[in-house]
Amino acid sequence: MNQSNTQLAQDTELENQTAQLIIDTLNLELEIIDIDPEDYLFGEGLSLDSIDALELAMAITQTFGFQLRSDDSKNREIFRSLRTLAQHIANNKTI
Amino acid sequence: MSAHPVFKYKSLDSPVVFFKGRWITLKELLITVDYLSKKVPDHQYILNLYDERYYFLIGFLLGLKKKTISLFPSTITSHVLEQLKDKYKALLVLSDPEQALNDFQIFDLKKQLSDYYFSSKNQVSDKALLSILPEIELNQHVVTIFTSGSTGQPKPYVKQWNDLIISSRHLTDTLFTDFIHHSNNNKTLHMLLATVPAQHMYGLEASIMVALQNGFLIHSNKPFFPQDITQCLEEMSLFAEKNQQLLATAVITTPLHLKACINTEVSLPNVEQFISATAPLQEELAQRCEQQYSAHVMEIFGCTEVGSIATRRTIANNQWTVLNDISLEVLNQNDVQINTLRSIKKFLFNDIIELIDDRHFILKGRKEDMINIAGKRTSLAYLNHHLQSYEALSDACFYQNSYFEDSQIENKTNDLSENRLIAFVVLKQTNKFNKQQINKKIRTHLQHSIESIFLPKKIFVVESLPRNATGKLPQSELKKLLRQQDKE
Numbered sequence: 001m002n003q004s005n006t007q008l009a010q011d012t013e014l015e016n017q018t019a020q021l022i023i024d025t026l027n028l029e030l031e032i033i034d035i036d037p038e039d040y041l042f043g044e045g046l047s048l049d050s051i052d053a054l055e056l057a058m059a060i061t062q063t064f065g066f067q068l069r070s071d072d073s074k075n076r077e078i079f080r081s082l083r084t085l086a087q088h089i090a091n092n093k094t095i
Numbered sequence: 096m097s098a099h100p101v102f103k104y105k106s107l108d109s110p111v112v113f114f115k116g117r118w119i120t121l122k123e124l125l126i127t128v129d130y131l132s133k134k135v136p137d138h139q140y141i142l143n144l145y146d147e148r149y150y151f152l153i154g155f156l157l158g159l160k161k162k163t164i165s166l167f168p169s170t171i172t173s174h175v176l177e178q179l180k181d182k183y184k185a186l187l188v189l190s191d192p193e194q195a196l197n198d199f200q201i202f203d204l205k206k207q208l209s210d211y212y213f214s215s216k217n218q219v220s221d222k223a224l225l226s227i228l229p230e231i232e233l234n235q236h237v238v239t240i241f242t243s244g245s246t247g248q249p250k251p252y253v254k255q256w257n258d259l260i261i262s263s264r265h266l267t268d269t270l271f272t273d274f275i276h277h278s279n280n281n282k283t284l285h286m287l288l289a290t291v292p293a294q295h296m297y298g299l300e301a302s303i304m305v306a307l308q309n310g311f312l313i314h315s316n317k318p319f320f321p322q323d324i325t326q327c328l329e330e331m332s333l334f335a336e337k338n339q340q341l342l343a344t345a346v347i348t349t350p351l352h353l354k355a356c357i358n359t360e361v362s363l364p365n366v367e368q369f370i371s372a373t374a375p376l377q378e379e380l381a382q383r384c385e386q387q388y389s390a391h392v393m394e395i396f397g398c399t400e401v402g403s404i405a406t407r408r409t410i411a412n413n414q415w416t417v418l419n420d421i422s423l424e425v426l427n428q429n430d431v432q433i434n435t436l437r438s439i440k441k442f443l444f445n446d447i448i449e450l451i452d453d454r455h456f457i458l459k460g461r462k463e464d465m466i467n468i469a470g471k472r473t474s475l476a477y478l479n480h481h482l483q484s485y486e487a488l489s490d491a492c493f494y495q496n497s498y499f500e501d502s503q504i505e506n507k508t509n510d511l512s513e514n515r516l517i518a519f520v521v522l523k524q525t526n527k528f529n530k531q532q533i534n535k536k537i538r539t540h541l542q543h544s545i546e547s548i549f550l551p552k553k554i555f556v557v558e559s560l561p562r563n564a565t566g567k568l569p570q571s572e573l574k575k576l577l578r579q580q581d582k583e
Binding site (some may be wrong): 026027029034042047048049050051053054057058061062067068069070 | 325351352361515542547553
């Protein structure tokens with residue numbers, strides 16, 4: 001497996017792990033396969049709301065060992081989709 | 096009728112807002128408001144959508160100065176915007192330009208202030224400065240605030256200047272006396288940091304009016320994640336240190352945010368007290384906050400219609416004490432009336448309470464039709480009205496597990512979503528969609544008129560609803576139905 005393939009496999013694994021975290025934390029009646037990685041998490045798509053965001057933030061801190069922040073304009077981008085959230089976790093996780 | 100001042104700061108050089116790493120003095124704020132008041136188009140109503148308290152405050156003060164009315168809708172959905180546009184013709188929206196607001200006249204404060212430069216050398220006499228926002232007549236109509244109503248039509252409530260003055264005065268007496276006197280010297284900066292919007296009664300009273308009426312510094316940010324709160328406090332602590340001042344902060348927040356802070360173990364420096372409202376705070380959580388942050392945790396009980404009604408220190412008392420302008424009166428077994436000096440005069444409790452005496456009560460639960468999630472209230476009737484209007488359904492209803500129903504409430508502190516809504520739907524026979532499609536379609540339909548927080552977390556497709564002989568849906572039957580679904 002070349003390097004980019006390894007990277008891809010890691011990304012997918014983290015995406016799946018993040019999807020499972022969302023499903024477990026928010027008690028959603030979904031399977032990982034039901035969440036399109038590009039689908040919106042808020043608004044259309046999964047239609048999560050601000051309470052969900054706080055719950056997710058707690059779960060992410062407990063699972064991946066870093067704190068989410070909303071001070072920069074990137075926040076909307078981070079929570080846009082499963083893929084962007086997983087990417088943010090990949091860049092920041094300490095556990 | 097007499098009048099009452101807007102500000103109670105020590106001097107014109109006192110800081111009012113901490114915004115983007117610096118503070119805005121009363122003098123700068125007044126000159127800014129004066130500058131904008133000459134540029135703002137004529138209007139009768141303001142819809143002030145700013146999250147940042149600096150801009151919110153400017154908008155609010157512009158309203159006071161121009162004697163125009165700030166509208167506080169209970170939610171901002173496209174449905175609500177349409178209703179406001181129809182009803183309030185001379186409406187000016189204070190906001191960043193957004194596509195959803197294309198039909199409105201927008202006054203963009205950030206853009207207006209982008210080429211504005213305030214010089215502290217500005218030679219304006221104190222007298223001229225003070226005349227920019229002189230005392231406001233007590234009967235001036237300042238805010239119209241809306242509840243969602245039960246029929247799909249929002250219900251407006253008028254707030255006069257006096258209403259806000261009364262509630263902030265009594266909130267100060269009961270919640271901020273220690274805060275003010277603690278390390279009260281010229282070196283202490285008393286700051287309010289709020290995680291809640293300024294555009295509802297709790298936020299307006301506790302984070303804006305209390306600050307203006309006591310000379311507290313307002314932090315402009317509305318932090319959301321626990322780490323955001325930490326960052327605001329750390330930044331402010333550094334700033335105070337540089338200015339050789341001590342910092343004392345009151346954090347105006349909700350049980351949700353307190354829970355998130357405790358569970359993620361963030362550090363929150365220089366907090367003297369937390370104030371929580373919008374939903375009942377569990378005693379265990381309050382206890383943990385008091386210990387971890389060496390700060391008092393106080394609660395406010397209130398509603399849109401009246402404003403702040405009662406307070407308590409959560410760990411010390413399960414009884415609430417009403418504010419000094421309020422007394423309670425039993426009308427019959429279930430109804431308790433709130434009598435107040437505010438312009439609403441009297442109001443029936445939305446919640447079920449046990450009355451101790453005319454100033455004390457214990458909260459027992461909510462009335463069946465009321466829904467309260469994270470401080471936002473609506474009625475089941477309103478939600479059901481919108482759900483049932485979806486064409487693919489022959490019958491449908493929302494259901495909420497009550498906070499108060501189970502005796503194990505205390506054990507649920509790690510779960511924020513304990514009282515989220517679910518929906519039961521009965522499909523028309525002509526329905527061609529599968530379960531997942533119908534789920535998505537119902538959500539899309541509801542998003543137009545219902546705020547996302549009230550969207551059903553789960554939608555159960557059932558054969559029929561357990562309506563009784565009069566067509567009503569007893570809560571006990573819905574609870575049974577839910578248990579059945581959970582088993583399947």
